[in-house]
Amino acid sequence: PHEIKIAPSVLACDFAHIADEIKKVEAAGADWIHLDVMDGHFVPNITFGPPVVSSLRKITTLPFDVHLMLTDPLMYAKAFALAGADSITFHIESVGDPHAAIEYIRSLGVRVGISIKPHTPAEALLPYLKELDLVLVMTVEPGFGGQRFMSDMLPKIEMLRSGITRQRLITNLQVDGGIDEHTAYLVKKSGADVLVAGSAIFSREDYKTAIVSLKNA
Ligand code: DX5
Ligand code: ZN
Numbered sequence: 635p636h637e638i639k640i641a642p643s644v645l646a647c648d649f650a651h652i653a654d655e656i657k658k659v660e661a662a663g664a665d666w667i668h669l670d671v672m673d674g675h676f677v678p679n680i681t682f683g684p685p686v687v688s689s690l691r692k693i694t695t696l697p698f699d700v701h702l703m704l705t706d707p708l709m710y711a712k713a714f715a716l717a718g719a720d721s722i723t724f725h726i727e728s729v730g731d732p733h734a735a736i737e738y739i740r741s742l743g744v745r746v747g748i749s750i751k752p753h754t755p756a757e758a759l760l761p762y763l764k765e766l767d768l769v770l771v772m773t774v775e776p777g778f779g780g781q782r783f784m785s786d787m788l789p790k791i792e793m794l795r796s797g798i799t800r801q802r803l804i805t806n807l808q809v810d811g812g813i814d815e816h817t818a819y820l821v822k823k824s825g826a827d828v829l830v831a832g833s834a835i836f837s838r839e840d841y842k843t844a845i846v847s848l849k850n851a
Contacts, residue, residue, distance in 0.1 A: 641665060644836075725748070764803055774810075776810075780832070794807055807826050809826045
């Protein structure tokens with residue numbers, strides 16, 4: 635029923651060749667580029683910051699879907715917006731006042747998303763659905779690519795899909811972590827419409843086949 639979008643996560647690609655890898659997934663039919671930003675504090679891993687995003691902005695026209703895994707997302711959101719983010723997603727666990735955070739990020743001229751970690755219930759997001767462009771259900775503990783999909787997240791996806799439908803919203807329902815051809819089928823059935831995938835794309839020989847199989851799973 636929903637048009638499925640695939641957002642390759644560059645976390646899984648060779649960081650010495652990020653630009654080439656983005657061009658390759660763009661040619662292979664990627665819809666968005668998912669950029670995982672980690673501060674070594676909110677999650678036990680460190681990736682990249684605004685300068686890398688602004689350099690990459692010059693080599694593709696695909697939307698940049700920036701996933702902030704930061705203890706203080708509001709301190710850095712503006713720098714990512716200026717660097718060329720099209721959407722900025724922060725974790726609900728990292729802000730005191732989600733309404734204010736949404737308003738602030740929207741004032742930067744980007745689409746706004748909120749993400750929940752596996753231990754955070756879907757109910758935490760329900761009050762904000764109508765203010766958001768995107769909700770992101772983490773299907774692994776954030777921090778690293780290549781982890782195993784947590785199938786007990788499926789009811790959360792279903793609950794958020796019902797909320798979106800009930801309120802007649804067009805909010806994207808995104809999933810991130812352990813998405814492959816098998817789990818893509820499950821999350822789509824539960825109502826997800828944007829699939830983030832790292833390993834299931836970048837560890838394959840043929841990116842086009844990988845993206846098409848996720849879309850059609
Ligand atoms: C994990 C990141 C994910 C990660 C997904 O914290 O948010 O985007 O790259 O990687 P895979 O698809 O390999 O699980
Ligand atoms: Zn992510």
